[in-house]
Amino acid sequence: MTTKSYLQQLDRYSKQINNKLAEIYQLGSLATNIGVTLKADMIKSSPDMDKMGDCVSDIVDKENEAKKMISEYINMKQIIINQINELPNTLQMQVLFSKYVEMKTHEEIATELGYCEKQIRRVHNNGIKEFERIYGKLYL
Numbered sequence: 359m360t361t362k363s364y365l366q367q368l369d370r371y372s373k374q375i376n377n378k379l380a381e382i383y384q385l386g387s388l389a390t391n392i393g394v395t396l397k398a399d400m401i402k403s404s405p406d407m408d409k410m411g412d413c414v415s416d417i418v419d420k421e422n423e424a425k426k427m428i429s430e431y432i433n434m435k436q437i438i439i440n441q442i443n444e445l446p447n448t449l450q451m452q453v454l455f456s457k458y459v460e461m462k463t464h465e466e467i468a469t470e471l472g473y474c475e476k477q478i479r480r481v482h483n484n485g486i487k488e489f490e491r492i493y494g495k496l497y498l
Contacts, residue, residue: 361490364497365458368438371431372461378424382417389413435459441493450485453478 389410439459445451452471456462462470468478490498 359497361486361494361497365438365454365486365489368431368435368458369461371427371434375424375427375431378420378427382420382424385413385417385420389417441489444492445485445488447485447488449481450488453481454485454489457482 439455442451442454442459445454449471453467456467456470457464464475464478464482468475471478473481
């Protein structure tokens with residue numbers, strides 16, 4: 359795993375959590391649209407299928423998965439924030455935090471910090487090298 363991919367885990371986890379929450383929302387919508395059909399011949403010829411119960415069970419399972427993912431995300435985020443905050447160069451720390459925790463672009467960071475985008479890219483690349491020097495043995 360490269361240093362960039364290590365730091366980009368936060369963005370990936372965030373997107374996976376959003377996907378899981380969207381899935382839960384869709385299941386919830388489906389559950390509210392499940393109707394009950396009572397026909398004499400259906401009752402005699404087919405077993406009782408508890409569609410609502412199955413759907414609710416799926417929602418509960420997905421919610422538990424989402425809670426676990428959120429917990430892992432929070433732990434990972436705190437570790438990465440602490441590591442970034444330990445960088446000795448304050449500008450590198452600001453740039454890496456903005457890029458990988460706040461998910462900002464180099465252009466946005468440059469505007470906020472009052473630097474040109476090229477300088478922010480340089481600081482970013484040097485920050486990545488410094489981060490890797492300090493923490494690389496943990497994930498490489």
